[in-house]
Amino acid sequence: MAYILETMALTKMYGQKAAAKDINMHIEEGKIYGLIGRNGAGKTTIMRMISGLSTPTSGSYSLFGETGLKMKRMLKNVGVLIEHPGLFPKLSGYENLKIKCLGLGIKPKGYVEELMKTVGLKPEDADKKAGSYSLGMRQRLGIALALIGEPKLLVLDEPINGLDPQGIVEVRRILARLRDERGISVMISSHILDELSKLADVYGIISEGCLIDEFTTDELESRTGLCVMIRSGEGQKTLDALKGIGITKAAIDKEGLVRVEERLEETAAMAEAIIRAGIPLHEIYHRNATLEDYYLSKTGGNVNA
Amino acid sequence: MLNLIKMDLYRLFKSKPFIICLAISALLALASTPIEKAFSLLAAALAGEGAADLFDKQEKMSAILLSPLFPGSFGAILPFISLVSYYNADIEHGYIKNIAGQLPARGLTVFSKFFATIPHNLIFMCVGVLLNILGTMFLRTIVWDAEVASALGTFFIKLLLMQSVATLLVFVVSTLRLKSLGAILAVLMGSPMMTIVYGLISTLLERVGIKNFSLSDYMPDAILCETQPEILTAILSALIFGAIFLALAIRVFDRRDVK
Known part of the structure; x- marks a missing residue:
């Protein structure tokens, strides 16, 4: 089976401590991968490595079938929202999106408006300063930032953390729509397992830096009775x-x-x-x-x- | 790469510290000649001398171009404060995470910041000189002398020197993530304290065999002599210093994880 992401013994050490150890995970195209683990288990470390923000200590990974230098070129297809949305609070939502558009060589006019619509931000929110956004709006803006450049894989670390129930449902709908309509694969971590179970197609359980299990929803059903x-x-x-x-x-x-x-x-x-x-x-x-x-x-x- | 520079330029021109520092810089440049004149008048009055000769004095254009980059030590700090704030903003707010991973090499973000710094420094220098000219025009007659062309050359060497100092700041702030140290360095650039540091560096250089080199002569706010060896040394100093710190900044940024 061809995976859009496959990690091979991916390891990250901080001094003598292994934050992620021998991780072998697999993401298929158009699937949502739920990463589960307690605080400090190594979820964010893995997400940082596969999104190019951190260099593995050992091991490797393939993206869209490519490894090595060719894989590095594939990183442009990975949109990321790690820990919390990185925004310039004094700039408007529109300007925050425009900055990344310029960086990736995308004409922002029309594109930014469409992005905001995709993530459920209203046109009148565009000119408001990002610092004045509610937590839910910031998360949506963070997802919109991750979507710039039409990535084929979204890596979202705790995107529903701190959201109210309505916000959680809205983010879930956005992600399901991106998967169903655009075929975007998503790796998502969350502490809200009930919510994750409504969204993910595949799960990976991380414990003390190790991937201790990887299973599909069907396998989950057969294993849990x-x-x-x-x-x-x-x-x-x-x-x-x-x-x-x-x-x-x-x-x-x-x-x-x-x-x-x-x-x-x-x-x-x-x-x-x-x-x-x-x-x-x-x-x-x-x-x-x-x-x-x-x-x-x-x-x-x-x-x- | 061009796209990244465009992105960084857009971010720079949207940056409030840049606008504020530039505005203060402009005010200082505009007011420097009148203030200087007021002090001269006061000093003359206190000495009981006549002040008439202080008016209508002619000022050479080349002298304005060759004068220290920004009048007074405070003026010299401003562009560097603006740079420290600009270099730090995307790291402090985590915006760098949105884009660094999608690039073939994370160090490209440092490279683009360095290039975006060129118009930043040019704007500061041009605004400083233009408003200095304007301020002088209120009180003195500016004469276009024969040395303007060489003074313009010196102006661009100063830009080069400023750019090389910027590489030190991008290394400290963006790569080492030491915003406070960057701010301290920026303040020191315009402080008499820095003379001690320059002296120490010169002594160290002398020990390793590089004699008759004073770093303070090649800082952006120094008054450069116009002799050819002096100019060549200035250009070489700027290029070597800049290249070392830029290469170091890119290399280290590539190796370090983005937080």
Whole structure:
């Protein structure tokens, strides 16, 4: 299969610490790739490397089938929004976009207006200073900046962070439209796994600088099925009680619920073990596992995604 | 590359520090001759001398062109302050991330900033000289003398010297990301403190065998002699200094990650 981006043992060291280690990831054309990992896991480091902002310590990557010097020429096809939109606050939204247009040799007249429309910015926003934009408007302007030059791959680091629910939905629609209508591939990282699961076609889980899993939505569905959710007074003690009856595939999610992934039919035995341990049991029920559940199971129950 | 220069020029002309520094520079240049004259009158009055001869004095055009780049030490700081702010803006606001990755080499951004600095310095110098002429015209008669052509040559050498100082600033601010050090250097350029630094550098150069070279003679605000060896040394100094720091700035910027 031909990938528009393929990394080969991509590694970035800061001193003795590996911020990203032996990363082998793959992005297909026209797909949205969701990068998941807790703070400091190495997501931004990977995104910086593949967008040409940072040089890998070792390993390599191919872009649109090209490697080496030819790959460097392909970097013009990668639009990027890393961490927060880089804007000149004293300049208007239009001027911010115009600067990059000039840099890439694009005539800004008409093009900038179209870009603003694409990301849902109103014409009257064009002359407002970027510093006066709301967070949502700044994120949209950041996406518009990343879109200048018709990139085939967008690398977006936490583009929905801090947005209100409406802003999140709007960004999701923009990205889905870019994929569906223009065939643009997107690599996106987000802490909001529920939102990511509505958008991404492929996922990569990063933990402590390593890519520990890469899977499609179909694979996610086949891997995650039903699970048992337990709401009790004490998560850790509940895990210990379950261990007592031989259940080890269990973890605590970020809401404090215990999620069990084995012997799902034995809810009565689970409840009995919990009560016998003196733990108040509030609720025990079956639920279809989510991306978050899968992520937690892969990362050993870390709740800070 | 041309597109990047266009981009940097657009950004420069939109930069408020550039406009503010240029406006102050212009005011200083305009007021320098009248202020100088006022001080002369005051000094003459205090000494009990007649002041009549101070009026209607003729001023040679070549003298204006050869006078220090900007009147007073404060004037010399302004273009460098404007440059430090301009070099730092895209890094401080993170705008550099939008474009640096899409270029075949990140160092191209430094190169384009350097080229955008040429019109910046030319504008500062031209505005300084033109308004100095205007200010002089209020009080004195300017005569077009025979040395104007060589003075113009010196004017362009000063531009070259200013450009070479700009490479040091682009290296410190854009590449090393040391805005504060850049600002300190910019201020020092117009400060008497810099004489000590120049002296130290000259002593060091003397130790390595380069004798009779005083760096202070080749700074943009120095009064250049018009002897041929002096001019050649000035051009060579500017080119060597500029080339070293520009190459260093591009190389280091290429190797360092964009943050």
